[in-house]
Amino acid sequence: MKTQEIVEQIRQGNHKKLKKLYKYFPVVKKWLISRGCDKELARDIFQETLIVFCEKCRDEDFVMTSSVDTYLFSVSKFLYYNHARKAQREQAQDLNDLEIAASNDVDEWKEYESKLNIAERAFRELGEKCKQLLEMFYLHKKSMKEIASKLELRNEKVAKAQKYRCIKNVKEQVELLMNQA
Amino acid sequence: MEELIEKYLVGLLSSDEKSDFERKMKADPKLEQEVEIQKQVTDAARISGLRNQVQRAYKGYQFTKVFKAVVVIVTAAAILGTATWFLTHDKEESDTPIQIEALDETVFMLNSDQDTVIETENGLILSIPAGTFGEGDYELKVNEAYDALQIMEAGLSTMSDSSLLETAGMFKLEAKRGGAAIDIAKGKEITAMLRSAEVDPEMQLFEGEETEDGVNWVKPKPLPKYLLTRDFADLDFYPPNYLKTLAEHGIDVSNKAVTDSIYYSFVCDLPELSEDRVIRLYNSEVRGEVDDVAPVDAPSRNSSSELMRFMQYEPDTERAIDDVPQDSSSVPRKRQICPASIQALQTAEFSKSFIATEEFTERLKYIFGTCNEEFLQVYVVNLDKPLWYSDSIIASRFGGSVWTAFYHQKLGNTEQANPGFAKLNQYFKRKRAKFNQAALKARQKLAKEFNKAEKEYRKAESERAKASDEDSKANFKEEYEINLKEACRQANITYVKPNRRYNQGYVMPIRSTGWKNIDRFAMEVTQSRESSSGTFNGKEVKLTYYTVNLDVPQSESYDFVKAYVIPTELRSFERMKKKDAGFTYQVNSLIEYELVSIAKKNEEYFIYKTQLEQGDKTYSAQYSKVSKE
Numbered sequence: 055m056k057t058q059e060i061v062e063q064i065r066q067g068n069h070k071k072l073k074k075l076y077k078y079f080p081v082v083k084k085w086l087i088s089r090g091c092d093k094e095l096a097r098d099i100f101q102e103t104l105i106v107f108c109e110k111c112r113d114e115d116f117v118m119t120s121s122v123d124t125y126l127f128s129v130s131k132f133l134y135y136n137h138a139r140k141a142q143r144e145q146a147q148d149l150n151d152l153e154i155a156a157s158n159d160v161d162e163w164k165e166y167e168s169k170l171n172i173a174e175r176a177f178r179e180l181g182e183k184c185k186q187l188l189e190m191f192y193l194h195k196k197s198m199k200e201i202a203s204k205l206e207l208r209n210e211k212v213a214k215a216q217k218y219r220c221i222k223n224v225k226e227q228v229e230l231l232m233n234q235a
Numbered sequence: 236m237e238e239l240i241e242k243y244l245v246g247l248l249s250s251d252e253k254s255d256f257e258r259k260m261k262a263d264p265k266l267e268q269e270v271e272i273q274k275q276v277t278d279a280a281r282i283s284g285l286r287n288q289v290q291r292a293y294k295g296y297q298f299t300k301v302f303k304a305v306v307v308i309v310t311a312a313a314i315l316g317t318a319t320w321f322l323t324h325d326k327e328e329s330d331t332p333i334q335i336e337a338l339d340e341t342v343f344m345l346n347s348d349q350d351t352v353i354e355t356e357n358g359l360i361l362s363i364p365a366g367t368f369g370e371g372d373y374e375l376k377v378n379e380a381y382d383a384l385q386i387m388e389a390g391l392s393t394m395s396d397s398s399l400l401e402t403a404g405m406f407k408l409e410a411k412r413g414g415a416a417i418d419i420a421k422g423k424e425i426t427a428m429l430r431s432a433e434v435d436p437e438m439q440l441f442e443g444e445e446t447e448d449g450v451n452w453v454k455p456k457p458l459p460k461y462l463l464t465r466d467f468a469d470l471d472f473y474p475p476n477y478l479k480t481l482a483e484h485g486i487d488v489s490n491k492a493v494t495d496s497i498y499y500s501f502v503c504d505l506p507e508l509s510e511d512r513v514i515r516l517y518n519s520e521v522r523g524e525v526d527d528v529a530p531v532d533a534p535s536r537n538s539s540s541e542l543m544r545f546m547q548y549e550p551d552t553e554r555a556i557d558d559v560p561q562d563s564s565s566v567p568r569k570r571q572i573c574p575a576s577i578q579a580l581q582t583a584e585f586s587k588s589f590i591a592t593e594e595f596t597e598r599l600k601y602i603f604g605t606c607n608e609e610f611l612q613v614y615v616v617n618l619d620k621p622l623w624y625s626d627s628i629i630a631s632r633f634g635g636s637v638w639t640a641f642y643h644q645k646l647g648n649t650e651q652a653n654p655g656f657a658k659l660n661q662y663f664k665r666k667r668a669k670f671n672q673a674a675l676k677a678r679q680k681l682a683k684e685f686n687k688a689e690k691e692y693r694k695a696e697s698e699r700a701k702a703s704d705e706d707s708k709a710n711f712k713e714e715y716e717i718n719l720k721e722a723c724r725q726a727n728i729t730y731v732k733p734n735r736r737y738n739q740g741y742v743m744p745i746r747s748t749g750w751k752n753i754d755r756f757a758m759e760v761t762q763s764r765e766s767s768s769g770t771f772n773g774k775e776v777k778l779t780y781y782t783v784n785l786d787v788p789q790s791e792s793y794d795f796v797k798a799y800v801i802p803t804e805l806r807s808f809e810r811m812k813k814k815d816a817g818f819t820y821q822v823n824s825l826i827e828y829e830l831v832s833i834a835k836k837n838e839e840y841f842i843y844k845t846q847l848e849q850g851d852k853t854y855s856a857q858y859s860k861v862s863k864e
Contacts, residue, residue, distance in 0.1 A: 073292040178283060188284075189284030192278075224276045
């Protein structure tokens with residue numbers, strides 16, 4: 055499949071191709087394990103790589119200059135360096151342009167991720183239905199009508215009101231967690 | 236305002252509205268903060284969902300990865316210019332512990348709307364009832380591992396936690412529809428039959444969990460000890476020497492219709508035994524009490540009415556033909572097993588009972604020798620009970636080492652409760668009809684040779700019968716050990732295809748897909764594999780472990796290197812742990828092991844074998860080339 059096609063699909067909220075991307079996992083995993091990661095960590099890093107990739111896909115200006123596998127591998131490497139730097143083990147060396155790009159993406163993501171930390175925690179506290187609803191809307195870009203029928207809500211309006219309540223819940227939770235911190 | 240923020244974040248505002256909104260934000264820090272929180276919340280929703288998606292995709296991927304991992308590493312390495320050196324410089328074993336492509340793989344395209352029976356090249360038979368995998372077409376992939384080289388090359392081992400298992404074969408079932416994995420529907424089960432030269436009653440069915448070190452075998456379930464019913468046409472219900480005698484008189488013994496009609500034409504005085512007496516008599520023997528009423532678990536109505544018919548059967552005396560030798564059966568006329576009884580047994584009502592098994596006809600041979608129809612009646616009356624029950628009645632009432640030996644086989648009954656089972660038999664019937672057809676042709680062509688062979692067979696039969704007269708237990712044990720040794724010796728070097736003509740085997744119900752293994756616990760060992768005390772053969776013993784190391788010179792030049800320690804007396808495979816450029820393992824001092832290492836380079840296989848000596852030791856692998864066959 056063409057690289058841009060994958061990017062396009064993910065941009066539109068279709069994540070069915072994610073499974074396909076795992077075919078690059080064994081190579082990445084091998085490299086990570088050769089660097090001393092255990093299997094768990096290797097998997098976590100690759101999954102985070104996929105998230106970075108998906109997030110990147112949302113950016114309409116994002117154009118893949120390399121193939122997906124090269125990009126994923128680079129991102130995984132930097133996520134690993136990032137992790138290792140924290141453990142003060144390893145420094146990235148000998149970067150080429152492409153890898154600098156990946157490195158920037160990773161730095162960006164890491165910064166963003168730490169900011170999101172509290173909101174994500176709050177989100178996870180939500181009820182299952184709320185989670186589903188917000189995921190459908192913000193991740194899969196489903197219309198309110200589709201959401202209503204999927205979640206067996208009476209109509210769009212009810213779904214909309216429900217969404218409002220869900221968001222309010224998260225916000226309150228975020229504020230609560232912030233005050234605790 | 237909420238809505239506006241939302242629209243702004245999702246990107247639904249026009250550029251004018253957007254700049255207007257951003258201006259407002261700059262002027263109003265509270266609004267800015269509001270937007271920031273809202274953004275965080277919606278981002279969190281998205282990313283949290285994304286994490287779920289990624290994990291869900293991983294699970295789907297995991298299911299198929301064992302098949303694809305190695306292929307993917309090769310192809311992906313070609314694409315990833317920057318990554319290749321990592322791979323070429325890294326000669327460690329693949330991360331996937333099991334290389335399933337080393338195993339025989341059969342893929343069936345099936346339809347779940349109908350009952351299906353399939354057989355793999357290796358003789359694994361699966362009976363799959365309709366609806367087991369939902370509705371419609373699906374793909375069933377079966378991977379099997381029976382011989383040592385396959386098991387080792389695939390990286391499989393026979394450990395259950397830290398207990399050593401002895402294997403009779405492993406297989407993996409995977410079903411897919413439209414690329415997605417499907418499992419066996421709730422309440423449905425597949426009946427699998429793995430044919431085997433010998434059947435070990437201690438074998439159990441294990442399920443496999445793939446782990447970092449290979450497969451861990453868990454959830455052992457005993458295998459039901461079913462007897463397999465056969466078509467009566469395939470069973471020999473004649474007295475010993477009957478066919479031989481006929482042949483000597485120039486009668487075509489290959490024609491069952493003829494031999495049947497002759498045999499059934501004999502007149503016979505039916506013994507004066509009543510059904511009630513038989514039941515009361517033997518049940519009191521076994522239970523140690525006299526009971527006036529028929530036991531609650533008496534034979535089913537069908538076999539009961541059949542039994543009545545059998546008791547009252549009057550042979551048609553008109554049918555006796557004069558030119559048939561009166562002494563064709565070696566038994567005296569007065570006291571004998573009535574051909575009429577034998578004929579009655581071969582009717583549809585008995586076809587699903589143990590009467591229609593080779594196990595029963597084996598007993599029948601001896602029953603003919605006793606000339607006592609009471610023996611026969613014991614079996615007929617106890618059709619609903621396991622075969623050993625009747626064996627034990629005869630053993631206790633009439634004594635005799637033969638029946639004691641039969642009893643010790645502890646054979647069960649046929650399993651009619653299992654719907655899949657009937658299908659297996661049908662399948663067998665078809666298969667065997669084919670064999671019979673071929674045999675028939677051969678017989679007609681070589682009628683003379685056949686008669687000679689038949690004589691030899693009879694002779695061998697009587698010798699075999701004599702042999703099994705001896706203490707069966709000692710016999711069994713000895714044979715068992717010899718077979719095991721032989722199997723191991725062969726397994727270590729050559730590939731022995733399971734003989735498809737074995738008519739016994741392991742039958743098992745399967746309710747989930749995945750790895751299956753037919754094993755028995757060879758011995759219980761301690762978790763740590765360090766010297767301690769434990770049990771072996773039921774005795775408390777002190778266990779000592781030795782450390783065995785294997786150095787592999789130039790290990791980096793091979794595509795893969797694997798090392799196993801294999802007990803000489805068991806069909807077990809313990810995979811050694813990787814250490815530096817070689818392997819290490821703790822072996823039990825009570826077990827005699829052989830160390831086997833296989834390696835592969837450029838499609839060529841290399842093997843190194845050595846007998847382990849007592850004590851800690853380091854061995855150095857010296858490989859020699861072998862052919863896979």
